[in-house]
Amino acid sequence: MTTPIFAPLRTSKTPPSIHPTTPVRTRFAPSPTGYLHLGSLRTALYNYLLARSTGGQFLLRLEDTDRTRLVPDAEQNIYDSLRWCNMTVDEGPETGGKYGPYRQSDRKDIYQHYVQILLDKGLAYRCSCSKDRLNSLRESAMKLKPPTTVTYDRKCAFDPQHSHTSDDSVIRFKSPDKYEQFDDLLHGKLDLQPQYNYNDRRYDDIVIMKSDGLPTYHFANVVDDHLMKITHVIRGEEWLPSTPKHIALYRAFGWEPPSYVHIPLLTSLGDKKLSKRQGDIGILSMKEKGILPEALVNFVALFGWSPPRETPGVSTSESMTLDQIIKSFSLDHLTKGNAKVNDSKLYFFNKHHITLAINDPQKFQELVDSNFDKFHSFSGGKYNKDYFAKVLKYLGPSLSSLDEIETLHRYIYEPVNYAELTKIPSPDFVHILDRLLHLSSTSFDENVKLLLKENPELTKKDIFQTVRFALSGGTSGLTIPLLIDLLGEQEFKERLTRATEVIIKKA
Structure with missing residues (x-):
């Protein structure tokens, strides 16, 4: 019977802290088979935060050995996404480092060396089984009672005739009869064993080297993490x-594994695993939607972590x-x-960070500079950068994006395209607009006071709604004095x- 994944074997109290007290080395190891999405960014961010919070190093490694699924611009998308989110990489394909190369496709000779070590130790073997035979083994394994997901019968290890090298042979790791228990810093001690059917013995002998001479993920990530001195893996x-x-x-190499932290799934509000449509939204597409990187990082950081309360009982x-x-940040x-x-x-976070940027001269200028070209384009090129800054x-404090x-x-x-509007002020209020056109005072507030004095039957609401209809089609977001200042006197009139x-015509 398989031990439930999240059933810790110990019941003793969790140590006071699981957060490292010395600098750590973490890595983000995406596969450039698609654009960076929310789940991947969360993994990258937590590894980044752990490294930065301990004064350690954050590495980027590209796991690009699945050559058939590579997307041409995905690698650049990874670099650009991390850069946009202000996550600095200490070692990686772009920055270099003494433990490179940082693309797995450039490390083929390294993997060949280490797979040979396992072959020489009798801990790995060549397998020449055809796809048809492997498929047949999988099908028969599922028909067993109980069924098993461990399917290979180790034929090529036992039969010398099937252990020779061929063009389509792979290399399998000879798995132990029983896997050791391991500690996960978040979940405690876990004992995860495959479900075997001992009447028809199969073996969990994973492929570690493909027929093209490139490693599988399982093998490459172990070799790379060891050689790159990774101390903690968050995934x-x-x-x-x-x-x-x-x-x-x-253990087969006699190496010490890193510390592991396995973080929870991302789900929708309905507690369903995020679909491709929801979870695989490219990070840089958020930029096109008017999301600030600070807001996105803030949002993603809370996918499985919460800030500590500075004062007990008081929310942070x-x-x-x-x-x-x-x-x-702390693993605790x-x-x-x-x-x-x-x-x-x-x-909500985006609105908060837009307001912060507006109140910081340097960040505000960066916000203007990085978004003016888009504004210049959709506004028809009629306005300069000073107008956009205004x-x-x-408008910034009222914007969600x-x-x-x-x-x-x-x-x-x-x-304003008045023809599109359905809510049109009563003709009784036309005189409000006419009177404002002829008042000499430049202060809108003063003109409102004068209108109210001349027309006791009016309310401020009558005046504001009628004027807002004229200036913005009824859309709120700016106070009317600011809107008038933005439009200028000529456009205002x-x-x-x-x-x-329009109001007279609709009467």
Whole structure:
């Protein structure tokens, strides 16, 4: 009977802290078979935070040995995504380092050397079984009672005729009869054994070298982590069943495995595993949606971690910069339950970080510089960067994403299309617009006071709603004085005039 994955074998209290007290070396090892998405970013971020919080190093390694599935621009996308999120890589394909190369496809000779060591020790063997035979073994294994996912019968290890080298042969690792228990820093001591059917003995002999001479993930990640002196591996729970195999490979070489932390799955609010559509959204596509990197990092950091409470019983703000997250990050505050992805929370953080950027002169200038080209494009090239800076300064605190300038606040850069509007003020209020056109005071507030004095039957709400209809089609977000300042006196009067015509025509 298989031991449940999340049933720790010990019941003793968790040590006071599982967070390292010395500098660690962590790595992010994506496969460039697609764009960086939320789950991958979370893995990268936690490894980054652990390295930075301990004064250690964060490595980037590309696991690109599955040559058939590589996406041409995926490697560059990984670099660009990490850079956009302000996650500095200490060692990697771009930055170099003394433990390179950092692309697995460039390490073929290294893997050949280490696989030969296992062959010489009798801990690995060549397998020439055909795909048809392997498929037949899988099918028969599933028909056993009890069925088993361990399918290979070790024919090529037992039969010398099948142990010779051929063009399509692979190399298998000779797995131990029983995997050792291991410690996961988050889940405790775990004993994960495959389910065997002892009436028809099969073996968990994983392939470690493919017929093309390139290693499988299982073998390459063990060799690389050891040679690159990785001390801690943070990865998703889906890798838990593979961990005993990896530790067995470490033991076969006489190496000490790193410390493991397996973090929970990302799920929707309905507690379902994120679908491809939800979870595989490219990180850089968030940039196109007007999300700030600071907000995205803040959002992703909370997928299985929570900041410690500074004062017992008093909640701590979850809105944090990357530097604040690094200072607060500890493995002690990781959570075991699935992490729910709630887009509304992302936009909450985004609004917070847009406001922070607006109030910081340097960050505000960076925000203007990095987003002006897009604004210049969709606004028809009519406005300069100073105008865009003014738009951001005025409108920014009400924005949940920067793309709302284009989608919700088009009145900022183009005339209001009154024909699209369904809510039109009563003709009784036309005189409000007409009177404002002829008042000499430049202060909108002063003009409102004068209108109320001249027309006791009016309310401020009547005036504000009528004027907002004229200036923005009724869209809120800016106070009317700021909107008037942004549009300028000429455009202000033109919109009052056009709105007056529309209201009269609809009467």
